[in-house]
Amino acid sequence: MNALFKRRETLLAIVIIAMVAAIATVTPEFIAPSNLLAAYTDTSILIILAMGQMLVIVTRAIDLSVAATVALTGMVMAMVNTQMPELPLIALLPLGIALGLVLGLVNGLLVWKLGIPAIVVTLGTMSIYRGLVFLISDGAWVNAHEMTASFIDLPRSSFLGIQGFAWVSILVIALTYVFVNKRQVGRELFAAGNNPTAAFYTGIDVGRSQFIAFAVSGMLAGVCGYLWVARYAVAYVDVALGFELQVIAACVIGGVSIAGGIASVTGCLLGALFLGVINNALPVIDVSPFWQMAISGAVIVIAVVANTHAERKSGRIILRSAVVGNH
Amino acid sequence: DDVRIGLVVKALGIGFFEAAAEGAEEAAKELGGVEVIYTGPTTTTAEGQIEVINSLIAQRVDAIAVSANDTDALVPTLKKAQQRGIKVISWDSGVAVEGRSVHLNPSSNALIGEMNIKLADEAVKATGSSNGQIAILSATPTSTNQNIWIEEMKKVLPNYSNLELVTTVYGDDLADKSYRETQGLLKSYPNLKAIVAPTSVGIVAAAQAVQDAGKIGQVFVTGLGLPSELAGHVDSGAVKSFAIWNPIDLGYAATMISYNLVKGNATATEVSMGRMGSAMLDSDGSAAMAEPFIYNASNVKEFAEIF
């Protein structure tokens, strides 16, 4: 849609490809298609959550409670599944998504109706939601053999050689793309975050936009609650602990502006893939485990600095001569 | 007055420790007049454990039995507890000598190390080849008992010339990280035959990863884990056999030792553990319980009901 976005996203794509190529020189197996697909599958949950987080950040809010929402919905679904194994997935899945939605709505309502800053609301609900996981489970794990086989197997089943996890993320990317580019409500999130006053003048309720973003983010976290628990075949209190920062980092690397109003699905996807490649490659290329965290931290810092350079405005340019000279 | 014993675990909600708490209750009932306060931090941090221990000190409990997240960091606080007349023992994962009077190892560390390698050997043989590569999946790099066991494993490894230890990776006791590390192992070492995970979180995640990679039969996961958490993976075939000592017995013994210390029924070399017999203390005040018990398809179902 505009050259600048394109440039930043191409840059990120090039960096990712370069990174993959560099990894391949150390471990050629890494670029085997099956392996890349596995890495993508592994990144699916991050991608889905990053899509939701992007919508929240674009409205000038932030959702620190996503990981806790994942843990809570995941635990509830795992527990319902073990208590009522006869309940079909077709009923269980909507339940989990609805629960995620409700948790998102709570965030959204507090932000919209009480006007509490999103970071404070979600800092609070983050503790509350995770605490609730402990309360409902009494701290106990739900283990693989307690869950039904279909519960664990559904997202693993392949279609066209691609696993359910990946399909869900592809679906979410597509839906987000449509939501953000083709739907009025989605576009309004961008307007609300870009200039709340102007949004208000054009009849957009900024609080309501934030509310909607939180609702979507909660719903996607509900989806991920299931995917997470099914993927690792275990549910416990610390599921996805600290994962919210990864999700936010993915958005930020993908060029989502924390000040609101700027984001793109492609950028956000690339940001998540970037972290996904790092997460998956570091164990493979035999980097000392003690280096992994420092490397991903350094990479985030560098990516963020590089991003702002791309974003920097060239000034107003009043002089004609300067305009000419610029081209 | 009741004798009050604070049973401090690495973190609440871990199946192993829940089972240990059961054992502690059993001991309390057997003894009579004993109250067990089962507590611990939410995440496995030393700071969290210190907070919990501080509140136990404030409640003037008679004894504290702790499975430590950090050998050294708890020492100053536990010293303070001892100064206030509280008996301190560590169990499962130990505290440096200055911080406690007795440490109860679930088994001797050497034994655990050897057991893990023996299991790995069995696992490799189960793939149908007599020799092959193995890898270790540990918890956090700072985890005390993990590191000791890995040391011990390396000591006995030369006796198993058919096994080649290729690497040690760390899953941080997080399911997703352990899973991803396992995937990494499977990719980096296509000829890997066995993964030894002496951690209950890691072994579960590794088993799942092996199953998801479709490598059941080519790679077996083994190590230390709980029957209740692993029953499914023994079923699936990702795990042939694994070991664990009985956490119920461990909690029971820790409580018995604490009680006897409070009552003054202990000598420098020996303290009674009720139905578990007597703990023989070495010069550091360490004692060891029995050899870990091995579980496989034949018995895992039965024990999964218990812990």
Next chain:
Amino acid sequence: MHTSSDTRKKLSQHPIFAKLKSWESFLIFMTAGVFIANSLASPYFLDPWNLSDATFNFTEKAIVALPLALLIICREIDLSIASIIALASVTMGFCAEAGLGTPWIVLAGLTTGALCGAFNGWLVTRFDIPSIVVTIGTMSLFRGLTYVLLGDTALKNYPAEFDFFGQGYVYSVLSFEFSLFMLLAVVFYLLLHRSTFGRRTYAIGNNPTAAFYSGVNVARHKMTLFILVGLFCGIASVMLTSRLGSTRPTIALGWELSIITMVVLGGVNILGGSGSISGVIIAVFLMGLVTFGLGLLNVPGIVMSIIIGAMLIGVIAAPILLKRMRLGAGRA
């Protein structure tokens, strides 16, 4: 010319007095309530040694909360504080390992903290990146460096005198940590509410552009605050390391959120521009009392975190709801 009493009367019209009264009395009221509830709920609560022990659980965090409050008032934030504490602890550990004396160890810790803070400040002011973004990165970077440096080892060769910072007592039950915190609290009260530095902090927090146009060196001020936060992470690290007697890469893991919670609970606006040190101090005690009281009842930490989370939202929501109710009543 005015008589001085005249001026004094006019000075008392200063809006800060009105603001302070409402928020702080609200917090004090809650704190008193928790205190009474604790005394009733547990027979162990009202014991000087116990109360003294309880302060250890929050003092180090509270010390970082002081400069962090200023940073947040100034519209910035630092999520890397816990990681700075860890990295400072590691350098201290290496100094101790090298056989250096206590003063050198402390100096190393403080310097590391200040340098990390300076790095954050440099990234934020030089590249004009939001600090929340920068410090998400440096949070992993600093923590990652502790793993790089330490791996699976621990550093524990601290000299005996080093114990004093985290375990020593100044007078009877009054610990060194706690006395230092009280002293620093007074210093920060003066700094924020009485000094030109504090005035600039508020001005920048309310309107950085106007402050800049008024001749305030905004970048330098922010830089100073980041360094100050780093330095205080160093101080906290000295005390925590001394209290634990050892260093591991996981030291102070997850502290950033509880420290930020303290600051926000103290009435500091997370969007910048307003807040007071007294509010933060009361919030520190409030959180300390709640966790200690619940700890005495052996309530698991995660359940406490539900309560703290709810308290955070509730305390911020209460004035908004009250105001709305008052307006509603006025209209009716």
Next chain:
Amino acid sequence: MSVTKPLVSLRGISKFFPGVKALDRVELDLYPGEVVALVGENGAGKSTLVKILTGIYQPDAGHIEYDGAAVRLSTPDKARALGITAIHQETVLFDELSVTENIFVGQYIKHGVFGNLDWRSMHSKAAKILADIEAPISPDTLLRDLSIGQRHMVAIARALSFDARIVVLDEPTAALSQHEIQELYAIVERLKNQGCAIMFISHKFDEIFRISDRYTVFRDGTFVEQGLIRDINESRLIKLMVGRNVDQLFPKKTIDLGPPVLSVENYSHPTEFDSISFTLRKGEILGFYGLVGAGRTELMQSIFGVTQLASGTIRIHGQVIDVTSPQSAIAQGIVYVPEERQAQGAVIDLPIVENISLPQLKTVSRAGFIDNTAEYELAEVYATRLRVKAPNWYETVENLSGGNQQKVVIAKWLATKPSVVILDEPTKGIDIGSKAAVHEFMSELVEQGLSVIMVSSELPEVMGMSDRIVVMHEGLCALELERADFSAERIVAAASGGSHSL
């Protein structure tokens, strides 16, 4: 012509803000096919009325009749549904969105059963509207890449993007070039012919008389009079507006000019301005005139040290100085009262006292700690001198009226005892009474031996107050005139790039 019934009538509309009666039982009628000029001083309540008519604000009293029936415009959507559209005084648009989207946001074109957005139609329609108004803007550029004038054209395009029946133009020409203004007149003509009712707000009387059919006058939030333009002349309209004669609006005093205080030589910026030279003498008021976007603000901010990219020489009292930041400019006695009062001038959440002391905290503190008494006294002296209207000096600036906010900003700078005061649009958004006060005050300043640079886009003001005028056009100095040679034609021509400049 005037036999038609009003399309919209506002009856007895009142609107109160905390402490301000913005509108008090005002009346307004808009007729199809006619242009009504709404005139009134700054702060008379014109824009407030616009916001009420577009559903942004709700009136506290009164009602609106549309086609003879009472309507409630509870949201901007409702107003838009009735075909009411406005170009607001401040361009309220979205920097990060494309031109097309800025035009259609809130009223997207959709297609298909699912109601997906139809970008192709929107793009082509946007391109057509832009072509119609002869705005050479590509629909898919981002708004932030446009100049202020172009942004205004986008706002106009937005207003024309749907079938409007009522079009409100709130000072639309303030930021437009001469060519664009002509284009706007043509658009207004076309809308009239289509039967639209138009409300036109402007402070420029030549415009008002050129395009309006009727006038309505507000003063201090109250309705004064309405009638047909052809029945009134300019001086009477001004009298209605101000409520008194306006002869003494520019109290310029003749003062003997002293030696040069500030001289700027060959001052250049890589992209914003080039080869600027001028000298400011003691006791002089130097006016800077130009269209919005001519680069005057950039130049002044550069002299004040806000941006550091410029090269050239600046001398104060003959000494070459190096201005690297606002602090260093202040230290040299140069102060700048910015154009954007709320964003750049005052820290509006802080009390008056703290705003005034902010640039010189050092002088009211001892060892880094503020001496509250000294601070209060400093503020009191200057706030009193400027006749700031406030309950007490600890009132937060936010609660003051616009004019008083501006006075606080000026007081802040005078308190630093400067030798050069740069005033950037000092009377923008200030009511006529305060405006005269500011002008008087400028005279006082020069009497006391200070020198003033006044940036202004109001020709009468520049011509009335200045000893000399520098006209800027596209970042260059287009014309410099002594008071004796002032000529409105030459100045306007130079400002819009006319050929016979210099």
